[in-house]
Every structure is written in C-alpha cells, then in structure tokens.
Amino acid sequence: MSAATASPAQVLVVDDEPDLRTLYELTLLREGYRVESAADLARARELLQARRFDVVISDMRLPDGLGLELLHGLAAQQRAERCIVMTAYGSTENAVEALKAGAFDYLTKPVDLKQFRAVVASAIQDPAARSRSPAALRPQAATSASPSGGQSLQRMVGQSTPMQQVRERIAKVARGMAPVLVRGESGTGKELVARAIHDCSHRAEGPFVAVNCGAIPETLLEAEFFGARKGSYTGSTHDREGYFQAARGGTLFLDEIGDLPLAMQSKLLRAIQERRVRPIGSTQEDTVDVRIVSATHKDLVAEVQANRFRQDLFYRLNVIEILVPPLRERREDLPELCEALLARIAQETGMAVPRLSESVVRQLAAHPLPGNVRELENLLHRAVALNEGDTLQVDFAPTTDPAPLAAIEGDRAPDFIPDDLQAWLDEREREILVRTLRECGYNRTAAAQRLRMSLRQIRYRIDRLAISLPGDDPNDERA
Numbered sequence: 001m002s003a004a005t006a007s008p009a010q011v012l013v014v015d016d017e018p019d020l021r022t023l024y025e026l027t028l029l030r031e032g033y034r035v036e037s038a039a040d041l042a043r044a045r046e047l048l049q050a051r052r053f054d055v056v057i058s059d060m061r062l063p064d065g066l067g068l069e070l071l072h073g074l075a076a077q078q079r080a081e082r083c084i085v086m087t088a089y090g091s092t093e094n095a096v097e098a099l100k101a102g103a104f105d106y107l108t109k110p111v112d113l114k115q116f117r118a119v120v121a122s123a124i125q126d127p128a129a130r131s132r133s134p135a136a137l138r139p140q141a142a143t144s145a146s147p148s149g150g151q152s153l154q155r156m157v158g159q160s161t162p163m164q165q166v167r168e169r170i171a172k173v174a175r176g177m178a179p180v181l182v183r184g185e186s187g188t189g190k191e192l193v194a195r196a197i198h199d200c201s202h203r204a205e206g207p208f209v210a211v212n213c214g215a216i217p218e219t220l221l222e223a224e225f226f227g228a229r230k231g232s233y234t235g236s237t238h239d240r241e242g243y244f245q246a247a248r249g250g251t252l253f254l255d256e257i258g259d260l261p262l263a264m265q266s267k268l269l270r271a272i273q274e275r276r277v278r279p280i281g282s283t284q285e286d287t288v289d290v291r292i293v294s295a296t297h298k299d300l301v302a303e304v305q306a307n308r309f310r311q312d313l314f315y316r317l318n319v320i321e322i323l324v325p326p327l328r329e330r331r332e333d334l335p336e337l338c339e340a341l342l343a344r345i346a347q348e349t350g351m352a353v354p355r356l357s358e359s360v361v362r363q364l365a366a367h368p369l370p371g372n373v374r375e376l377e378n379l380l381h382r383a384v385a386l387n388e389g390d391t392l393q394v395d396f397a398p399t400t401d402p403a404p405l406a407a408i409e410g411d412r413a414p415d416f417i418p419d420d421l422q423a424w425l426d427e428r429e430r431e432i433l434v435r436t437l438r439e440c441g442y443n444r445t446a447a448a449q450r451l452r453m454s455l456r457q458i459r460y461r462i463d464r465l466a467i468s469l470p471g472d473d474p475n476d477e478r479a
Contacts, residue, residue: 008034010033010051010052010055012036012081013028013038014037014041014056027116041062041069053081056074057083058086071098075101083104084104087108096315099178105119105122108274119177119289162329163330166323173197179318181293181294181317182321184323186297188372189373190297191255198251203250203251209243209251211254213254222264223240225243225244226244227240244286247290250291252291252292254293256297257295262310265310269310334361337373351385354387354389355390363394364379430467433467
C-alpha cells in the first residue's frame with residue numbers, strides 16, 4: 001500500500017455473544033475495516049492498552065461490567081476513539097445515559113445491519129483525521145468535517161462570556177449524534193445555534209431541514225413528518241417524502257417543539273427511538289439516519305408537569321442542552337452585534353449604511369429589547385430605511401405613532417383582542433394615512449407635517465402598506 005493510500009479504519013467490537021460478535025466482525029470486514037473483538041471488559045481493556053482504534057462498539061451489559069465503563073475510561077484518558085453503545089430493545093434510559101456520557105451514538109438490539117453499517121461509517125472520520133494523534137484529533141473534531149463550521153460559529157457575534165460558552169458548547173456537542181435541545185427566549189437565535197451544530201459536525205455535507213412545529217396544521221403533521229404514499233388521503237396524487245426522509249444523512253431541526261400536540265409527540269418519540277418511520281398508506285417502514293436538534297422558548301419542565309408534554313420525549317430530546325442568552329445578559333456585545341447586523345442589511349438591501357454613533361449604541365443598551373436579536377435587527381432595518389444623513393438615528397417608537405392615533409381616532413381602542421395584532425395595527429395605520437392624505441389633497445409633505453413625520457418616513461409607510469395614490473408621480477409632491 002502506498003503512502004498516499006489511507007489505511008483501513010480500526011474497529012474494536014465488544015460483545016459476549018459469540019454468534020453476534022462474528023456477525024458484526026463479518027459485516028465490518030466486508031466494509032473494508034480492520035476488526036478486533038473482545039468478549040468482556042478485561043480483554044477490551046488489554047486491546048485498548050496495546051493499540052489505538054478509530055471506533056469502539058460495545059454492548060451495554062458484559063459479563064464483568066458495563067460498556068459505559070469503557071466509555072468513561074477512554075474519556076478519562078482523553079482518547080480519540082468514538083464509542084457506539086448497543087442497548088437492549090426499549091432501554092431508553094440506557095441509551096440516554098450513554099449519550100450523556102459522551103457516546104457518539106447508540107444501536108438498539110436486535111441490530112439492523114443496514115443501520116449498523118451507517119452508524120459505523122458516520123463514526124469513522126476522514127482518513128486524514130485518523131493519522132493525527134489522539135490529543136490533536138479531539139479539539140479539531142468539531143470542525144474537521146466542514147470548513148463552513150468555523151464560518152457558522154463566526155456568525156454568532158459577541159465576545160461576552162455567555163456567548164463564548166455557547167460557541168464552546170456547540171463545538172463540543174457537534175462531534176456526536178446525541179440529540180440537542182436549544183432553549184432561549186424568542187429572537188435569541190436558536191436556529192442559528194442549530195445550524196452551527198450541523199455545520200460543525202461530520203454531517204455538514206448532508207441536508208439541514210428546519211421545521212416550525214407550531215406552523216403545521218394538526219391534521220397534516222404525520223404526513224409532513226413521515227411522508228405519505230400516493231392515494232393515502234384525499235388529494236394525495238403522488239408519493240411524498242416527510243421531513244425525516246428529507247433530512248437523511250443530515251440534521252433535522254424541530255423548532256418550537258413544545259407546540260406539538262400530545263398525539264404527535266408519541267409518534268415522534270417512536271421515530272427517534274427506532275430510527276424508522278412509516279409513511280401514511282405504506283406497509284413498510286423507512287430507516288432514517290438523522291440527527292435531531294430541537295428548540296423551544298417554553299419551559300418544557302413546566303409543560304411536562306402540566307401534562308402538556310411527554311416526559312419520556314423530553315428526556316430523549318434533552319440529552320444535551322444549550323441555553324442561548326437573551327440580549328440583556330450580554331449588553332457588551334451590542335456594538336459588535338449592531339455592526340454585523342448593519343453589514344448584513346447593507347448587503348441585502350444594497351443601501352449605504354450610516355455611521356453607528358456611540359450615543360445610539362448607548363440608547364440601544366438602555367432599551368429593554370424584549371424581542372432580543374430579532375427586535376434589534378428590525379429596529380436597525382427601520383432606522384436604515386428612514387434615516388437621513390450620515391449618522392444612523394434610531395426611532396424607538398412603535399411603527400404606529402400613538403400621538404397621531406389619539407389625535408385622529410380619539411384614543412379609540414379595540415373592544416376585542418385581535419387574532420392578528422400586527423395586521424389589525426397595520427389596517428388602522430393605513431386608514432389614518434389614507435384619511436390624512438385625502439384631507440391634505442394627497443400632498444405627502446403636508447400629510448407628513450400633520451402626522452409629525454418626516455417626508456421619508458411617510459413615503460416608507462405608504463410603500464410598506466401598499467397605499468396607491470391618484471396620479472402617482474415620484475417627481476410631484478401632490479402625487
């Protein structure tokens with residue numbers, strides 16, 4: 001074999017059942033791996049002491065102890081081997097315990113050989129990575145799979161301690177297959193965290209499928225998640241893949257997981273545990289190879305206590321938790337975050353971005369920003385659209401100015417709670433603008449003065465609300 005040719009991956013199989021051990025060995029040998037086997041912990045430790053492996057596959061229960069003992073020993077020695085633990089059917093607690101202890105992945109007995117080969121292939125990194133020493137391999141494992149991993153982490157702007165901890169956590173958890181639960185308030189950037197986990201993992205070349213669990217009608221949930229066969233329901237004219245099938249070899253991001261109804265939670269739990277899904281109308285199950293990352297702004301512990309979320313699903317999803325801090329806990333990141341957001345706004349809109357002054361940064365730091373990064377981005381978008389001059393001016397007032405509302409509407413408030421508050425406010429604002437423009441003879445300058453707005457502000461609102469004016473002419477202020 002030439003120096004340029006990579007050496008086969010080294011795999012250690014630990015199982016006390018001779019027939020199964022032989023089956024695993026033959027399966028791995030056919031895949032081109034070099035295989036050693038052991039029937040108990042003592043022999044496995046001898047082999048590990050004598051040489052290095054790429055992957056260790058161990059049964060959970062062995063004659064002289066638990067497979068987790070091997071896992072803990074390798075972690076204590078800072079060894080680079082990735083561990084796959086085999087658990088008995090239905091042993092959810094054992095699987096979760098193994099993943100929390102640092103296992104790369106788990107397999108449920110009786111083992112499906114197709115899934116067995118896929119999990120081992122995922123655990124074995126590129127040949128170049130195997131040539132490194134264990135000490136060098138471990139810190140690089142998170143980014144070795146994809147150059148985009150570092151770029152993804154760089155998008156998570158901020159040098160505050162909470163953000164550094166989030167980035168470190170992402171780099172660490174990206175190495176395995178353990179499910180990750182991302183928690184944080186609305187607008188903190190939970191999907192960005194999920195995408196960074198994907199980009200830093202060995203699955204970076206696979207698909208990243210993001211699903212908003214709260215936006216799917218309950219009657220369509222099963223078809224959307226698991227797929228459907230042609231004719232399985234009214235309007236089903238062809239076979240369709242579900243989210244699990246679409247995310248094969250990649251990451252499935254379940255956003256707002258707390259919004260799933262209980263009936264669907266039960267089906268999701270089975271899909272995650274068995275790694276198989278049955279499309280609607282099919283008699284066969286599809287094996288799916290996905291990593292699950294979920295997110296919520298809800299307190300799932302409270303949801304479990306209120307019987308609105310299944311406890312077993314919570315434990316399955318919450319193997320590793322990442323808490324994304326709100327902006328109020330990392331105010332020191334505001335200057336850098338504003339600069340990054342303004343640069344993105346400039347790129348998306350093609351507009352020149354005004355200078356960000358220290359006084360505006362101080363104003364932002366004093367503002368509550370309950371909507372976190374999303375609210376900050378919206379504020380900056382509006383400021384750039386309405387700004388006049390070289391220095392950015394930020395208007396912290398709501399989109400609908402309460403003073404003109406009070407003057408024209410007589411402080412009228414709705415005697416009901418609108419289903420869509422923003423749509424209701426937009427319609428009220430539109431009514432006020434149209435009425436004022438009509439009373440001012442459609443003179444935008446006069447209407448802007450009456451409403452205590454700048455000409456640029458009223459133009460922006462007319463455009464945003466799609467108000468059509470008679471004889472519209474951009475060169476005529478009476479248009």
